[in-house]
Amino acid sequence: MEIEALAIPDVKIIRPRKFGDHRGFFSETYSRRAFQAAGLDFDFVQDNHSLSAEPGTIRGLHFQTEPFGQVKLVRVVRGAILDVAVDIRRGSPTYGRHVSARISAADWNQILIPIGFAHGLCTLEPDTEVLYKVSNFYSPEHDKGLLWNDPDLGIDWPVAAAEARLSDKDKLHPRLADLPDWFHHA
Numbered sequence: 001m002e003i004e005a006l007a008i009p010d011v012k013i014i015r016p017r018k019f020g021d022h023r024g025f026f027s028e029t030y031s032r033r034a035f036q037a038a039g040l041d042f043d044f045v046q047d048n049h050s051l052s053a054e055p056g057t058i059r060g061l062h063f064q065t066e067p068f069g070q071v072k073l074v075r076v077v078r079g080a081i082l083d084v085a086v087d088i089r090r091g092s093p094t095y096g097r098h099v100s101a102r103i104s105a106a107d108w109n110q111i112l113i114p115i116g117f118a119h120g121l122c123t124l125e126p127d128t129e130v131l132y133k134v135s136n137f138y139s140p141e142h143d144k145g146l147l148w149n150d151p152d153l154g155i156d157w158p159v160a161a162a163e164a165r166l167s168d169k170d171k172l173h174p175r176l177a178d179l180p181d182w183f184h185h186a
């Protein structure tokens with residue numbers, strides 16, 4: 001397993017090993033032991049799986065507030081996504097900034113999103129399936145959003161706003177400037 005810190009170093013790309021042979025492949029897609037050895041210790045309690053039929057589907061930007069904040073470990077088993085993490089930790093030197101990474105079944109890479117980040121993705125291929133582990137249970141009362149195309153975020157989404165496929169909920173989230181101080185940087 002390789003780990004690479006992104007420009008906001010709390011967000012990491014994980015590359016699990018993949019052993020191919022004549023049958024296909026084998027891969028440890030998550031190992032608590034390997035994570036702990038790298039100083040990453042999370043208590044993942046729920047696994048999520050989503051399918052987006054059309055490329056240009058955007059989900060996000062989402063986060064859960066405390067005490068239901070979630071670390072997310074995201075991977076793709078079919079297709080590809082552009083994954084985006086926005087730092088919404090008040091007092092953080094990178095508050096309001098984001099990192100993005102292409103995560104795909106072909107690359108077999110993963111992205112680790114810490115608590116205090118709004119998370120979103122845009123699918124790049126048809127029938128893209130995303131799997132992710134989260135470190136806290138779903139809580140609808142704590143499930144919040146940030147507007148995906150808030151100009152203050154400056155996210156270079158790979159789809160035009162007119163063509164993006166979004167849930168009704170995701171069209172209505174507040175902009176960064178209107179977000180309460182849900183998280184504070186340690």
Ligand SMILES: Cc1cn([C@H]2C[C@H](O)[C@@H](COP(=O)(O)OP(=O)(O)O[C@H]3O[C@@H](C)C(=O)[C@@H](O)[C@H]3O)O2)c(=O)[nH]c1=O
Pocket residue numbers: 048050059060061062063072119120121137138167
């Ligand atoms: C997120 C979630 C949703 N649901 C239900 C609520 C709703 O009826 C249905 C679809 O929910 P959503 O529209 O919120 O699904 P989606 O837009 O895919 O939400 C996800 O987006 C990505 C970007 C994330 O980061 C995730 O944490 C999650 O927020 O599934 C659960 O039962 N458990 C969950 O953990």
